[in-house]
Amino acid sequence: MPTLLLLEAMGNTGEYVLDAARDLGVEVIVVTHEDVFEEWYSPTLQAKIRNHAKLVFTDFSDSEGALRQLAELARAEHVDGVVACWEFLTPLVARLTADLGLPGNDPSRALSCRNKRIMARAFTEHGIPAPLTLAARTVEEAFARVEAAGLTYPIVVKPSEQSGSWGVSVVRSDEELATAFALAQSHLFQMPHGIPLDAHVVVQEYVGGVEFSIETVVADGVATPLVPYDKFTTDGAKRAEFGHTVPAELEDASVRILQEAAVAAARALGITDGVAHTELKLLPDGTTRIIELGARLPGDHVVALMRQARGIDEAKVYVQIALGLAPDLTPTADTAAGIRFLVPPRGGVLRSVSGIGESAAVARSSLTVRPGGQVRAPGDNDARVGYVIVHADTAAEVNRAAAEAIANVTIEVD
Ligand SMILES: Nc1ncnc2c1ncn2[C@@H]1O[C@H](COP(=O)(O)OP(=O)(O)O)[C@@H](O)[C@H]1O
Ligand SMILES: [Mg+2]
Incomplete structure (x- = not known):
């Protein structure tokens, strides 16, 4: 039976990978941090891992230590492949697979798939069409670079290494740029693992x-x-x-x-x-x-x-x-399938969500925040309170049915 090392099963692809591995008859070793497993994993995912996989704890905030520990573990357990379900760990996967002689990506370029500042440099070097991109450590540096490059508003400001639209702003004035810059630089550790992030802020041409x-x-x-x-x-x-x-x-x-x-x-x-x-x-x-x-x-x-x-x-x-x-x-x-997220009209305490699933095309729906839970104002992907998944024969039908399903939903916030 082949053995797969799965770095961080949290996030919504973890369950899909665990199911796929089980269907393929693959043994899985899930690696995460003990606190993350206890506090962030859903009870369903915890049970799935306890029943169908081995569980190993590490500290991903110490990437060198994790690399040593996991390479040793992989050799001892005769691991045949390494995957990650958390984007921040893809450079570690590349280093591990290279170390172990397993299929994987070039570790010397793996950061370019993760860090938007390094990604932009690689796109320029290889002639890949991408927005003109500058990077700066301070807001003064950002203004100087914007002027030197002749960039005009609107301009996009984003952290080098976040995800989920977190800290991404489209700005239209110097004031907005300064505010967006500070926001993009305000969280320099990736949670929940505490992985240190690049402090450069990326400033881009709006496309x-x-x-x-x-x-x-x-x-x-x-x-x-x-x-x-x-x-x-x-x-x-x-x-x-x-x-x-x-x-x-x-x-x-x-x-x-x-x-x-x-x-x-x-x-x-x-x-x-x-x-x-x-x-x-x-x-x-x-x-x-x-x-x-x-x-x-x-x-x-x-x-x-x-x-x-x-x-x-x-x-x-x-x-x-x-x-x-x-x-x-x-x-x-x-055929076609679509997902639409349920987003509250403003931040606050979620009172109720009603009307989900009243449309016939809705194949699945889920509430990801319970009534009484705190919800964020619409802005980034963290504001979602749930979703609906719609199936139909064509994309046009999916889009029509999804619009109808969303129109039926009422989200009340106190
Ligand atoms: N240079 C750009 N021009 C126009 N829209 C952009 C640009 N950069 C980002 N966006 C918009 O912001 C969204 C989030 O930015 P993205 O770079 O994908 O960050 P994240 O890694 O958080 O998803 C994009 O999907 C896109 O809609
Ligand atoms: Mg994105």
Whole structure:
């Protein structure tokens, strides 16, 4: 029985990877921090791991110590592959797999898939179309660089190393830039593991157009892009994701442009064995700009949407590639699926959520905050209180049914 080391099963891809490994007859060793396991894992996930996996504790805030401990463990347990379900750990996966001689990405370039400042440099070096990007340690430095580069408002300000739209702002004045800069630099440890983060703030040209995501599967250096899908975000100063629809309704020529850009970006960032989640914009002139790429599975239950819409299980594919097996990439379905997040009108204490599931197309729904729980004002992805997943034959039907389902929901906040 092959053995898989899974670094951090928290986040919504952990369960998908555990299920895929079980279906493939793979033994899993889950690695996390003891406090994170006790305080952050849902009871369902804790039970799944206790019943079907081994559990090992480490301290990811000490990456050198974790690397030593896990390399030793992997050798003792004859581990055949390493994956992560937490984007911050993808550089550690690359170092571990290189150390152990297992399938994985180039460790010397792994940080470019995680750190937006380093990513931008790699995109420039490889001629990948991306927004003009500057980086600064202080706000004074940011203003000087913006002026020297001739960047004009609107401008995007973001932390080098966060995720979930946290600290990302679209700014339109010097005052807004200064405020956004301070916000982007205000959390320099990744929670809950306390991993130290790059203090540089990234300042970017704002790219218009329409945004999409695309998954790219790379096995032994051969890249296969999946279908591009819609990524819906709010359009003000904050860009929270409010939904995804798989696939996007696009002409073949646009699909090809997005797929070629995603494959080129994955190559530029040293992805040879694994999955890449790419976010990119399609401009009216038919060109693209890559917003970011992570060497990870997509979040937001896109694994379930892709499985439903196309019959491709990206979690299974990720496990197969990590173990050096040929990935199952043949689509077995040609339908559509979408997710929409429930976001409160403002921050406060959640009183009630009603009306979920009254639409026939809703396949699944979940409340992720219980009544009485604290909710954040809309802004980043942490403001969500739940979601609905919709299935239908086409993307247009999914979008229509999702709009109807969301319109039926009332969220009350005190
Ligand atoms: N340069 C940009 N131009 C236009 N929109 C952007 C730009 N950078 C980020 N955004 C918007 O903000 C969202 C979050 O930014 P992103 O770089 O993906 O950060 P995160 O890692 O937190 O997801 C993007 O999905 C996109 O909608
Ligand atoms: Mg993003």
